[in-house]
Amino acid sequence: MSQLKIAVLDMNNNLPNQGMRCILQIIRNFQERDHVDLVYDVFNVRGSDELPDLSYDVYISSGGPGSPLASDEAWEPRFFQLIDDLFDWNERNARKKFVFLICHSFQLVVRHLELGLLSKRRSTSFGIFPMHKEADGLTDPMLKGLPDPFYAVDSRDYQITKPNKSRLRTFGASILCREKIRPHVPLDRAIMAIRFSDEVMGTQFHPEADNQGMLLHMQTEERRKHIVKLFGQRKYDDMVDYLQDPNKIALTESVILPGFLRRALRAQKVTKPQLV
Numbered sequence: 385m386s387q388l389k390i391a392v393l394d395m396n397n398n399l400p401n402q403g404m405r406c407i408l409q410i411i412r413n414f415q416e417r418d419h420v421d422l423v424y425d426v427f428n429v430r431g432s433d434e435l436p437d438l439s440y441d442v443y444i445s446s447g448g449p450g451s452p453l454a455s456d457e458a459w460e461p462r463f464f465q466l467i468d469d470l471f472d473w474n475e476r477n478a479r480k481k482f483v484f485l486i487c488h489s490f491q492l493v494v495r496h497l498e499l500g501l502l503s504k505r506r507s508t509s510f511g512i513f514p515m516h517k518e519a520d521g522l523t524d525p526m527l528k529g530l531p532d533p534f535y536a537v538d539s540r541d542y543q544i545t546k547p548n549k550s551r552l553r554t555f556g557a558s559i560l561c562r563e564k565i566r567p568h569v570p571l572d573r574a575i576m577a578i579r580f581s582d583e584v585m586g587t588q589f590h591p592e593a594d595n596q597g598m599l600l601h602m603q604t605e606e607r608r609k610h611i612v613k614l615f616g617q618r619k620y621d622d623m624v625d626y627l628q629d630p631n632k633i634a635l636t637e638s639v640i641l642p643g644f645l646r647r648a649l650r651a652q653k654v655t656k657p658q659l660v
């Protein structure tokens with residue numbers, strides 16, 4: 385079995401974050417626990433205009449701060465070109481490339497492919513929330529092993545709503561889950577995960593988030609005040625409790641990205657070039 389090559393696209397624009405530590409930890413755990421021969425490289429996409437070429441087997445593109453709306457930054461067309469090239473590669477080659485898009489990256493790609501409406505929310509969403517599976521999400525391998533609803537970390541100012549059904553159909557993409565049902569709020573429920581193809585998927589929430597990082601975040605005065613103001617002290621205390629519950633964030637963290645990496649590895653094994 386040849387080495388599995390993983391590209392990690394850091395979309396944090398040089399700002400401090402928990403996401404990169406979590407993504408790299410999941411990759412290292414996969415390497416150690418599953419005894420996988422792998423290498424990974426990190427690309428500082430927004431901060432240094434670095435992008436990987438097509439020599440990797442797996443691409444994980446992180447979340448990040450700021451606006452995902454169209455910009456004139458140099459990395460942006462290069463990032464979309466890479467995404468187009470990866471889809472194109474998968475159309476034409478037996479050995480597929482696997483792609484996972486997190487939060488900011490997910491928003492960018494949904495905008496690029498015109499699969500839904502990207503807009504700014506009325507207020508920031510930050511906390512641990514239930515994710516409700518759609519029909520396609522009930523059977524999808526990405527969410528297999530998670531209950532309905534399952535819990536995940538959300539941290540964003542933007543959202544994807546109004547799925548473009550005909551584009552989704554043409555593309556062969558499906559919506560896997562949406563944000564919580566709010567019977568008294570007359571707002572669209574945001575799309576929280578999409579399968580773009582057998583190999584390409586993305587989430588609006590943070591599947592990499594771990595209890596440690598989230599606890600650090602939640603305990604900053606600004607975050608605590610934000611959650612208490614929006615949802616009340618009780619909800620804040622519930623969220624802190626979720627961080628000690630193995631069936632909430634820790635479960636999501638242990639199922640989605642590790643499962644994605646395992647499926648990517650399995651696919652490479654099946655299509656490995658035969659030595660004669």
Ligand SMILES: NC(=O)CC[C@H](N)C(=O)O
Nearest residue numbers: 447448487488540541542
């Ligand atoms: N955590 C993220 O990746 C956030 C994505 C985007 N910057 C937003 O605010 O919606």
